Amino acid sequence: MADNELRINLNGKEMIVKKGTRVEDLIQGLKGKKDSIIVAVLIDNEIRELTYRLENDCKINFVDLACEDGLRIYERGLKFLLIKAVKDLFPEYELQIRHSVSRGIFFEILDYHVTPEDAVRIERRMRELVEMNIPFIKVTGSIDEARKIFLKRGREDRHRVIENREKDYVTLYIFDNIEDYFYGYMVPSSGYLKLFAVEADNGGIVLILPKKENPNVLPDVPIPRKLFNIFTEYGEWINILGVGDVGKLNDVIENGGLKDLVLIAEALHEKKIAQIADLIKHQQPQKKVIMIAGPSSSGKTTFAQRLSIQLKVNGLKPLNISVDDYFVDKTKTPLDEDGKPDYEALKAVDLHLFNQDINTLINGGEVEIPSYNFQKGMREYNGKKMKMVEGEVLVIEGIHCLNPGLTSEVKQENKFNIYISAITSMRIDRYNRIPTTDLRLIRRMVRDNRYRGTPAPRTIDLWPSVRKGEEKNIFPFQEKADAMFNSSLIYDLPMLKPMALPLLNKITKDMPQYAEARRLIEFLSYFVSAPTDLVPANSILREFIGGSLFRE
Structure with missing residues (x-):
């Protein structure tokens, strides 16, 4: 191997390349490269942009839209594209991000009501910028220099954030005539950003982005x-x-x-x-079963406890039932795609018994509540009896609690x-x-x-x-x-x-x-x-x- 050559491992394949090769050039030269949009690479466990030049032997993996890091990079580029399009079409107004939605991100143009016709114009302008394949030019400067830039442009929001940075430098990107900061890596140029859509909604803009589950098409789901x-x-x-x-x-x-x-x-x-x-x-007295669900680390346990206290303030007595205690025996637990027990599957719950016990309780009957022994992988009965009287409500928390399939035999009115x-x-x-x-x-x-x-x-x-x-x-x-x-x-x-x-x-x-x-x-x-x-x-x-x- 010559002195000006490097040995790299690219997605499991050994290769010899010249020192100083740009990652983007390396990927573009590959035959049969991935169909998905590659936006960066992982080099020895560090994210690097496609403009990065190889100087040492290394292990390289693609970062595309099928992973979270790839989606973040793609999103940053599209945001910059949207900012540029809005500045071109509405120079007297300011764009502001609001929050994520099921299909992408919701923005508003301050003091302006966006119409469907406006959204069409914005998307058309963004696609023109994509076709122009304008580079995102990376520049590194001192914190003081960046502060001056943002204060001059009236960007006190940006100035306040970088003021607290623990590093003494900041990385900015220049896109055409706009210079800005996006807290992360960027694609090399606007030509990478072909997959997106823009819609008007609620007086603002929804920037529709691909999802990692199906990164080559845009999601077609309603906004919740x-x-x-x-x-x-x-x-x-x-x-x-x-x-x-x-x-x-x-x-x-x-x-x-x-x-x-x-x-x-x-x-x-x-x-x-x-x-x-x-x-x-x-x-009351119709609502007898309170079902609580939410994603991980939402604070469901504390919320359920505090809700129970407020229910008591209102003269109601909450009773707790754990969905986990109604798991089927381990031998009947459905398996996931890796052949392991899938306790998150709806069918991991004995749905008939669960519904039967709830209906018995809300109709005034008595049931013996099971306790699931995870070591043995089976339900056990230890004499825990439950019967509801007037003023009592069931509080049930679990991942499936909003899925109608969990309580299909319980009346919705309850x-x-x-x-x-x-x-x-x-x-x-x-x-x-x-x-x-x-x-x-x-x-x-x-x-x-x-x-x-x-x-x-x-x-x-x-x-x-x-x-x-x-x-x-x-x-x-x-x-x-x-x-x-x-x-x-x-x-x-x-x-x-x-x-x-x-x-x-x-x-x-x-x-x-x-x-x-x-x-x-x-x-x-x-x-x-x-x-x-x-x-x-x-x-x-x-x-x-x-x-x-x-x-x-």
Whole structure:
């Protein structure tokens, strides 16, 4: 091998290439390369852009739209494309990101009502920019230089965030005549961004993106209106409080406003829980079965406890039943695609017995409640009897609780469905959102390490499987909820940060979870840390950081 040559392993295939080869040129020269859109590569567990030049022997894997990192990179490029198109067509107005939706991301043009005709024009302009294949030029400068750029452009939101960066430099991208910062890697040019659509909705814009489950086509699913309204309501509320973006939140914390923020946020949670309890009370005696479901790390356990307290305030007595106690015997448990017992499958539950016992209870009968022995893999009966009297309601929490198939034999008039999730409407800045899934992952990482001793790499490894289960078993049924509860708190991430960082910093470069750990560390760097002593013992946050009244 010559001195100017390198030995690389590309997706399992050994190759010899010249030193200094651009990754983009290497991929374009491959025969029979992947059909999916490759937007970056993973080199020795680090994400690298396609413009990266190879200087050492290494192992390279493709990053495409079938993985979360690939989708994030693709999303950043499309956002920049949208920003440029809106500036070209509506130079006197400003674009602002609001939140994610089932098909992509919802934006608004401030002080402007977007029409379907506007959306057509915006998409047409974006496609023109794609055809022009304009490069995204990467430039690195000092924090001071970046501050001056953003202050000059009136971007105080961006200035406030980078002001708290722990690094002394910042990476900007130039696209045509616009220079901006997107907190992550970018595709080489606009020509990579062919798969998208733009629609007008609710006076704003929905930027429709591909999903990793089927990355070569755009999703064709309706926008969940109830969840959309929760996002909107919470977004308006945090704007009223003056903490609509991370920079403003950091200012409040650093200027001594954390106490008021905690009191207000916790009061909102209590008010919303009390309102749900009032809804249930007003629908008595029909609503006998309260079903609670939501994705991982939403705070379902604490929510169920606090709801039970509010139900008691209303003169009702909650009784708890665990769906897990109705699992079928291990020999009958359905298997997943890897041949392992799938306890998340609906058919892992003895549906007939579950429905039979619920109907017996709501009709005044007595049942013996089983207890599932996971060591033996079978149900056991230990003499636990239950009978409902007037004023009592069943509270049932589980992943399938909003799936009509779980309680198909129970009359709908007897059920009250609640969906809970940590919904983040706060923005990093005008163009960048805080992903709800990142908050839940960090919550889970801190909780599982504290209570189960689970190291962060294990939580990161399990997360894709958790997300897959949510997509299959929870999200399709969220709109069946009679009430929705947003379990996020404005100060979640500032308080989780000092607990999460030590766990993430233990992940070294030789570990496969390194790229994700670095991404999360970078994400947390935008927030100032906040002490947890002001958080009340019944807070949902306590379920994750410790000190919960309902656990300890």
